[in-house]
Amino acid sequence: MTEKEIKRTRIATRIANEFPDGALVNLGIGMPTMVANFLPKDKTILLQSENGFIGLGPKPEEKDEDRDLVNAGGNPVTMLPGGCFFDSALSFAIIRGRHVDYTVLGALEVDEQGNLANYMIPGKMVPGMGGAMDLVVGAKTVIIAMEHLNKKGQCKILKKCALPLTAKGEVDIIVTDMAFIRVTKKGLVLEEIAEDTTVEEVLKNTEANLTVAGNLSRF
């Protein structure tokens, strides 16, 4: 594995172990999708695809691809036993109505107030928010999956987001290749650090203020 793959696998594995048995989870496109590969075998975790179903399964073999069964990225997937289909209005009623337990999304920036910016860079990247704004507002727990630093080596966990927000104050947990951070009313709490780093390294690479938990553990 490349260094990037190792980092991503660590993030995805840590998040996959966060869900309790029976949780309904929506995974965003990109790194969050990887979480599906590391779900614990002894738990039943239901995955929602916001284009209209619960019971999202792995990519099929090419001969089994079905043009009527795609994920939210438009790529062919499968349906697991016990799944169900619905239309977009019902799908977002499930999302907005607080029936999704966890949503996992990537981020460009997150800040001390749990604000999230992940849908545009004005003038550069304006793909649209898709379902992200509804997911972040509606899911009971919002988990951000991202590398601790951006491609230029800059902090992504900030005192205050500079980019346009996807949602205000909705982020609950941030998991990076270095840290597991919980957003609380008193600010960000560093609960776990990765096995190959130190608290000092994490603090050095985080612009936001972090409170180190008394029972800090490693992942």
Added chain:
Amino acid sequence: MKPIKTPQEAVANIRDNSSIMIGGFMCCGHPFSVINAIVETGAKNLTLITNDAGYPDIGIGKLICQNRTRKLIVSHIGLNPIAGNKMHSGEMEVELVPQGTLAERIRAKGAGLGGVLTPTGIGTEVETGKQKITVMEKDYLLEIPIEADFALLQAAVCDKYGNCFINKSAKNFNLVMAMAAKTVIVEADKIVEPGELDPEHITVPGVFITTIVQAKKEDTVQKVWN
């Protein structure tokens, strides 16, 4: 019984400046035959209301990339770079709407509602220019209905009363759009006699449908993803 027309006949009234809802999500549940017929008519300055800008070369992407579209109302354009370029150059207006809000604004029109109150977008650029309403101590945005001259849907099976069965994840926006436009054209892979579809398995009641079109065979089998 609803009229069964060719794609060309069905789109004859779609002219310059028409507003059109198009079902589909990244071209899944997307009425390709009817869209291709619109491309042939040369109609322009269209307003398209749909989930996404699709891919550049097929379906809705053709109406965008061949300069037929004045305005897009969508949740996402990320997989069609030409749509992004046209937005940045100002050649095409793009209104980005959160996906759940888009579905509810369309549904509101179809269901006779004056709008919906949603928490989605509070504290973001989406709230610009919108009325904020507090209900039971929580803030919501008033999102107003979206209507259109035409809605173009895709169904796996349609009976001659217009009742549709839409397969799997192809349902997406097809159901809400069926209710929200003046003229509703459904493109079906298969058209059957009334009674052949189990009434328990109807996705879209036929009462919403104006015109039925038989999908062209080549449009029912094409692979759209990369």
